[in-house]
Amino acid sequence: MQRKPKCSICKKAEGVYRAGETLKRFCGAECGAILALQIKAKRDAAKVKETKKRYAKEKEAFRDNDLPYQHNLTKVSFNRMRVLQCKLRFYERNQEPECISCGRKKMDWCCGHFKTVGQAGQLRYDPKNTHLQCNKNCNMSLSGNITGTKTSRGYIKGLIEVYGQTIGAALYQYCNEKQYQKHKWTCDEVKNIRIEANKEIRRIEAILNTYEATQ
Numbered sequence: 001m002q003r004k005p006k007c008s009i010c011k012k013a014e015g016v017y018r019a020g021e022t023l024k025r026f027c028g029a030e031c032g033a034i035l036a037l038q039i040k041a042k043r044d045a046a047k048v049k050e051t052k053k054r055y056a057k058e059k060e061a062f063r064d065n066d067l068p069y070q071h072n073l074t075k076v077s078f079n080r081m082r083v084l085q086c087k088l089r090f091y092e093r094n095q096e097p098e099c100i101s102c103g104r105k106k107m108d109w110c111c112g113h114f115k116t117v118g119q120a121g122q123l124r125y126d127p128k129n130t131h132l133q134c135n136k137n138c139n140m141s142l143s144g145n146i147t148g149t150k151t152s153r154g155y156i157k158g159l160i161e162v163y164g165q166t167i168g169a170a171l172y173q174y175c176n177e178k179q180y181q182k183h184k185w186t187c188d189e190v191k192n193i194r195i196e197a198n199k200e201i202r203r204i205e206a207i208l209n210t211y212e213a214t215q
């Protein structure tokens with residue numbers, strides 16, 4: 001004789017009845033009511049999860065068109081890319097990386113903008129306007145240390161000393177000329193810059209690993 005399945009609530013009596021489309025069984029009205037509540041709670045939880053998922057997706061889509069948010073993400077990638085590119089340039093010339101403004105080595109590196117984002121937002125993702133700089137001293141404390149101090153050359157002289165007279169002067173002229181050509185960024189542009197920067201980061205990191213391993 002085949003045994004009848006047990007009630008899924010009390011586990012004692014036989015599960016005489018099937019609960020709707022589920023495979024669960026119950027013995028009578030009392031357990032049936034409890035089971036119905038359990039099934040409903042499970043369905044509600046699934047609904048909440050679904051709603052949350054949809055909401056997160058909508059929020060993400062909204063952020064897709066959120067320009068300040070896109071700038072925040074791209075800033076991190078671009079600046080990291082420039083730090084790596086500048087370091088690689090030094091290594092390729094058998095030089096130790098140095099700060100564009102104070103010339104010191106082995107510093108807390110950052111990407112220093114010659115024309116600040118506030119001055120010339122159109123140059124914020126321009127490699128010609130961004131060079132390796134020490135973060136705490138020149139970038140933060142001396143606002144980029146553009147013209148130099150008693151003990152340091154400053155950004156302008158640094159461009160010449162690091163890149164040579166011709167290129168350094170061209171970089172200086174370029175940034176000064178471009179300073180007034182305003183540009184209105186779009187989310188797509190900013191996103192694409194980030195995608196390209198991330199690719200470049202991966203490429204350079206692989207190369208730098210071999211340089212730094214032999215230091």
Ligand SMILES: [Zn+2]
Nearest residue numbers: 007010027031
């Ligand atoms: Zn029961």
Ligand SMILES: [Zn+2]
Nearest residue numbers: 099102134138
């Ligand atoms: Zn410095």
